[in-house]
Amino acid sequence: MSTAIGNTIVSLPDQSTARLPKRHYINNEYGLLSWLLTEDHKRIALLYLFSVTFFFFIGGAFAGLIRLELLTPQPDLVAADTYNKFFTMHGLIMIFLFLVPSIPGVLGNFLIPLMIGAKDLAFPKLNLLSWYVYMAGGTLTLAALVLGGVDTGWTFTTPLSTHYLNTHVITAAMAIFITGFSSILTGINFIVTIHRMRCPGMTWFRMPLFLWSHYAASLLMVLGTPVLATTLVLVALERLFGIGIFDPAKGGDPLLFQHLFWFYSHPAVYIMILPGMGVVSEVISTFSRKRIFGYTAVAFSSVAIALFGFFVWEHHMFIMGVSSYSALVFSLLTMLVAVPSAIKIFNWAFTLQKGSITFETPMLYCFGFMGLFTIGGLTGVFLGSLGMDIHLTETYFVVAHFHFVMVGGGLMAFLAGIHFWWPKMTGRMYPETISKLAAVTTFIGFNLTFLPQFVLGYLGLPRRYAAYPPEFQVLNVLSTAGATVLGFGYMLPLLYLAWSLKYGAIAGSNPWQATGLEWQIASPPPTENFTEIPIMDHEVYDYEWLANKTKKEVTTVG
Amino acid sequence: MGLSPVLWQFLVNWLHNASLFPAEASTIAPYTDALYFFLVLMTIFGTTLVAVLVVFFSARYSRQRSPVATQIEGSTLLETTWTIIPLAIFLVVYVWGALLYFRIYNPPTNAMNIYIVGKQWMWKAEHPGGQHEIDALHVPMGRPVQLTMISQDVFHSFSVPDFRIKREVIPGRYSTVWFEATKAGNYRLFCSQYCGTQHSGMVGWITVMTPGDYKTWLEQSTSGQSLAQNGERLFASMGCNSCHNGTAAARGPDLAGVYGSKLTLTDGRQILVDDAYLRDAILNPSAHVTAGYAPIMPTYQGQLSEDGLIDLVEFIKNMQSDYRVQQTLVTAASGESAPTTPPQAAGER
Numbered sequence: 001m002s003t004a005i006g007n008t009i010v011s012l013p014d015q016s017t018a019r020l021p022k023r024h025y026i027n028n029e030y031g032l033l034s035w036l037l038t039e040d041h042k043r044i045a046l047l048y049l050f051s052v053t054f055f056f057f058i059g060g061a062f063a064g065l066i067r068l069e070l071l072t073p074q075p076d077l078v079a080a081d082t083y084n085k086f087f088t089m090h091g092l093i094m095i096f097l098f099l100v101p102s103i104p105g106v107l108g109n110f111l112i113p114l115m116i117g118a119k120d121l122a123f124p125k126l127n128l129l130s131w132y133v134y135m136a137g138g139t140l141t142l143a144a145l146v147l148g149g150v151d152t153g154w155t156f157t158t159p160l161s162t163h164y165l166n167t168h169v170i171t172a173a174m175a176i177f178i179t180g181f182s183s184i185l186t187g188i189n190f191i192v193t194i195h196r197m198r199c200p201g202m203t204w205f206r207m208p209l210f211l212w213s214h215y216a217a218s219l220l221m222v223l224g225t226p227v228l229a230t231t232l233v234l235v236a237l238e239r240l241f242g243i244g245i246f247d248p249a250k251g252g253d254p255l256l257f258q259h260l261f262w263f264y265s266h267p268a269v270y271i272m273i274l275p276g277m278g279v280v281s282e283v284i285s286t287f288s289r290k291r292i293f294g295y296t297a298v299a300f301s302s303v304a305i306a307l308f309g310f311f312v313w314e315h316h317m318f319i320m321g322v323s324s325y326s327a328l329v330f331s332l333l334t335m336l337v338a339v340p341s342a343i344k345i346f347n348w349a350f351t352l353q354k355g356s357i358t359f360e361t362p363m364l365y366c367f368g369f370m371g372l373f374t375i376g377g378l379t380g381v382f383l384g385s386l387g388m389d390i391h392l393t394e395t396y397f398v399v400a401h402f403h404f405v406m407v408g409g410g411l412m413a414f415l416a417g418i419h420f421w422w423p424k425m426t427g428r429m430y431p432e433t434i435s436k437l438a439a440v441t442t443f444i445g446f447n448l449t450f451l452p453q454f455v456l457g458y459l460g461l462p463r464r465y466a467a468y469p470p471e472f473q474v475l476n477v478l479s480t481a482g483a484t485v486l487g488f489g490y491m492l493p494l495l496y497l498a499w500s501l502k503y504g505a506i507a508g509s510n511p512w513q514a515t516g517l518e519w520q521i522a523s524p525p526p527t528e529n530f531t532e533i534p535i536m537d538h539e540v541y542d543y544e545w546l547a548n549k550t551k552k553e554v555t556t557v558g
Numbered sequence: 559m560g561l562s563p564v565l566w567q568f569l570v571n572w573l574h575n576a577s578l579f580p581a582e583a584s585t586i587a588p589y590t591d592a593l594y595f596f597l598v599l600m601t602i603f604g605t606t607l608v609a610v611l612v613v614f615f616s617a618r619y620s621r622q623r624s625p626v627a628t629q630i631e632g633s634t635l636l637e638t639t640w641t642i643i644p645l646a647i648f649l650v651v652y653v654w655g656a657l658l659y660f661r662i663y664n665p666p667t668n669a670m671n672i673y674i675v676g677k678q679w680m681w682k683a684e685h686p687g688g689q690h691e692i693d694a695l696h697v698p699m700g701r702p703v704q705l706t707m708i709s710q711d712v713f714h715s716f717s718v719p720d721f722r723i724k725r726e727v728i729p730g731r732y733s734t735v736w737f738e739a740t741k742a743g744n745y746r747l748f749c750s751q752y753c754g755t756q757h758s759g760m761v762g763w764i765t766v767m768t769p770g771d772y773k774t775w776l777e778q779s780t781s782g783q784s785l786a787q788n789g790e791r792l793f794a795s796m797g798c799n800s801c802h803n804g805t806a807a808a809r810g811p812d813l814a815g816v817y818g819s820k821l822t823l824t825d826g827r828q829i830l831v832d833d834a835y836l837r838d839a840i841l842n843p844s845a846h847v848t849a850g851y852a853p854i855m856p857t858y859q860g861q862l863s864e865d866g867l868i869d870l871v872e873f874i875k876n877m878q879s880d881y882r883v884q885q886t887l888v889t890a891a892s893g894e895s896a897p898t899t900p901p902q903a904a905g906e907r
Contacts, residue, residue, distance in 0.1 A: 007620065007621055007622055008621075009621070075758070080755050080756060080757070080758060080759070081755050084752075084754075084755065084757070151754075151755070153752045155752075157712075157713060157751075157752065159711070159712050159713075159729060160712040160713065160752070160753060160754055163711075163712075164678070164711060164712055164754055165754065248729050248730025248731070249730070249859060249860070251842075254713065254728060254729060254730065255728070288619070288627065289626075289627035290627045290628075290629060290630070291629055291630075291631070293630060293632050293633075294631075294632030294633070294637050295631075295632065296632070297632065297637050318659070319715065319724055319725050319726050320726040320728065320733075321725070321726060321728065321731065321733040324659070324660070324663070327659065328656055331652055331655060331656060332652055335645075335648040335649060335651065335652045336645075336648075338644070338648055339641060339644055339645050339648065342640065342641075342644040343637065343640060343641055345608055346608075346611075346636075346637075346640040347632075347637070349608060349611040349612055349615065350611070350615075350630075350633075350636065352611070352612065352615035352616060352619060353615050353619065353630070354619055354624065354627060354628040354630060355615070355619045355624065355627045355628075356619065356620075356621045356624050356625055356626055356627040357615070357616055357619050357620050357621060357624070358620070358621045359616070359620075367612055367616075370608055370612060371605065371608065371609060371612075374604055374605050374608045375601065375605055378597075378600060378601040378604050378605065379601060381597065381600070381648060381651055382594075382597050382601075384651075384652075384655075385593065385597070385651045385652065385654065385655030385658075386652075386655040386656050386658065386659030387589075387590065387593060387654070387655045387656070387657065387658020387659040387661070387662055388590065388593050388594065388597065388655050388658065389655070389659075390590075390658075390659065390662055390663075390722070390723065390724050390725075391590050391594075391719070391722045391723075391724060393724065393750075394715055394717065394724065394750035394751055395717075395719075395750065455578055458578070458579060458580070458594065459577065459578075459579070459580050459719060460580055460717065460718075460719020460720070460746070460748065461748075462715075462717060462748045462749070462750035462758075463750070463752070464752040464757055464758075465757065465758035466757075466758045467758045467759070468758065469746065469761075471577075543627065543629070544629070
């Protein structure tokens with residue numbers, strides 16, 4: 001303490017006397033029912049945390065099996081059919097049951113009311129319902145798996161899904177249809193809460209950027225998901241009754257499916273990444289002790305991404321014989337949507353400038369995010385560029401690209417957020433050294449897994465191949481080796497976070513010395529969040545306000 | 559050495575196959591690679607820039623060296639810079655990519671045509687001269703080849719990485735792609751759109767031959783009947799000739815020389831007659847009625863395979879006069895049987 005300045009800002013209460021608050025949202029009520037019927041956004045967030053973690057490890061197991069199969073060129077671990085079911089389940093679970101609900105469901109639910117100074121979300125019952133709907137969808141997905149699986153790929157491409165497969169397509173489509181409603185309900189709840197429940201003084205431009213990015217993502221959820229639902233219903237009807245919407249023999253158009261599906265599924269990428277960008281903004285500001293460089297630009301770039309995100313879907317169809325003129329327009333819009341992401345990256349980088357930076361685990365994950373997301377974003381430009389897309393689309397280049405964005409970006413941000421707010425959620429610190437090791441392991445493992453896939457893609461190896469020509473084996477072995485490291489990196493947090501629930505240091509209300517309203521109340525917070533409604537009398541990320549406040553507290557106590 | 563044989567094998571493989579780029583075997587490939595190198599440089603530059611900023615700021619402004627942060631609102635100048643420069647780079651990529659797209663997808667007018675039918679899980683190639691191949695395609699070097707492709711079932715995608723070409727093969731509509739191979743050899747053909755169980759087995763080889771070898775191959779591989787000849791037989795057996803025969807009393811439009819011409823339909827649309835139009839007009843005639851004719855043609859949906867349609871299209875494409883069609887009518891009229899299946903019509907050549 002006395003030695004000038006340490007290399008950490010963590011300030012924990014004296015562990016010999018520190019205790020968790022006597023009453024908080026976790027111990028306020030006991031019993032299974034108190035959890036299953038809770039309307040407390042914080043408890044619902046924990047329900048989400050358990051369920052998305054569960055699905056993440058199931059999806060991850062399928063990733064492991066896929067990589068194991070691809071260790072050798074022949075389909076020798078499993079038959080082609082089984083392999084196809086593996087990657088379908090991996091995609092469905094990771095996208096619809098993990099990435100889409102992860103940050104909004106866990107961190108969004110937990111933090112949005114705390115950050116705007118409210119006692120709960122606008123519709124607590126709807127919030128609980130959204131979790132049940134999610135679980136229903138998840139259970140049905142698992143049912144499709146247990147009953148024998150489904151091999152459409154997560155894209156449900158017609159006419160393959162409607163006429164040519166005899167697996168559990170309807171069950172899987174129903175599962176995703178249902179899961180979609182969970183995201184719509186969450187989106188509505190967030191939008192209304194952010195509009196109506198901000199505490200006095202919390203103007204739009206005093207909101208933490210986490211809220212801006214969740215607001216933008218919520219717009220996408222509410223406007224995009226119904227289109228996916230409609231599309232899946234049409235697929236089911238076509239499969240059951242042959243209504244002929246997509247069947248060329250009945251005057252239908254198979255490309256129509258592609259349009260409808262990607263109209264949701266491209267914005268879905270932003271549903272997965274925008275909340276993550278919110279997390280990164282909070283973490284970078286806290287650990288560099290600075291307000292975010294160009295707050296307004298970062299806030300509006302979230303909205304711009306949401307807006308442009310709706311008008312780029314055709315870039316998934318450049319080789320499908322769409323009109324060249326529309327391809328020109330969609331390629332241009334794709335280039336434009338890349339710009340707000342670039343703006344964010346530079347704004348975050350310049351937030352570090354003249355800061356006072358420390359390197360706790362959440363910050364390391366955020367640096368990982370910046371590196372991987374930059375690569376993911378720039379390789380997206382390859383695919384948005386018309387002529388380049390012809391050679392690269394439907395190959396491993398695409399696989400590598402979207403994993404860089406959604407896993408390198410989304411999942412890194414999720415882990416950054418979980419570590420950052422873990423003390424707030426549980427009242428205890430995670431162990432610092434091993435978690436830094438996990439962050440570094442994840443980063444290395446990720447690059448080793450997915451960088452070779454860019455090369456495989458340019459060499460022309462198509463996606464979704466159970467068997468591949470032998471000349472591609474070396475790169476596939478590298479990728480599988482990387483996946484092993486990556487899997488290890490993802491297992492670590494599960495273990496030490498569980499450990500920390502009992503043995504972690506008592507965190508106190510504000511271990512990071514962060515400025516958000518959520519850090520000004522006890523950890524874990526009481527059920528009602530704020531004993532009195534706070535008043536936002538300062539700018540967001542105002543570290544001088546925080547310093548004055550702390551000083552005053554010290555003097556009054558002393 | 560204690561190196562295990564498996565590991566040894568792996569290292570040998572590595573050295574043999576340590577390629578980062580596929581072969582450049584078409585006229586397009588160098589253009590695609592040029593844009594690719596530009597984009598790779600852009601990515602390396604961008605990532606390095608971000609990494610340098612993060613590392614430099616982290617080192618320079620770590621808590622030890624910079625105990626107190628200086629609050630900065632932002633900087634319009636800086637923010638404008640990092641909006642405009644990426645935008646400008648992306649726009650260059652956009653224009654470059656668009657030019658490449660048109661280069662790859664606009665065939666030269668002198669391209670020779672080969673038909674491709676995709677089905678679960680094989681590629682069928684049909685040469686106009688009557689050569690049929692499965693999971694293989696022989697093409698001459700130095701000559702533009704256009705592929706007119708269609709799927710019989712689900713979406714497939716015709717991908718030849720060494721040529722840097724790829725195009726979706728779609729049920730119910732023709733799509734085309736072209737290339738000009740520059741080096742003799744064998745090149746991998748992949749189906750790159752997930753198409754069911756044996757998706758990864760829907761692969762084949764493109765064999766590029768010198769013009770001389772190609773000529774020999776053509777002669778040795780023909781089935782004896784060109785596509786157009788098959789088409790002529792179908793034209794008679796399906797009864798097309800009873801209306802489309804170019805006589806004064808014909809109930810259907812004259813098809814001789816119709817390919818490549820502009821037609822006016824009854825609904826006033828002007829249509830260029832190409833492969834896709836001919837196929838649609840056979841399967842869905844009521845939506846494609848030539849001005850001046852009654853909509854009396856029945857649909858042939860479900861009665862013709864994609865191969866049969868290709869034969870018919872190829873026949874109509876090459877139909878210069880109605881002489882032979884009228885001959886089949888004469889033969890049919892002189893016989894006893896109904897005019898639908900004149901047995902010797904195709905045999906007379």
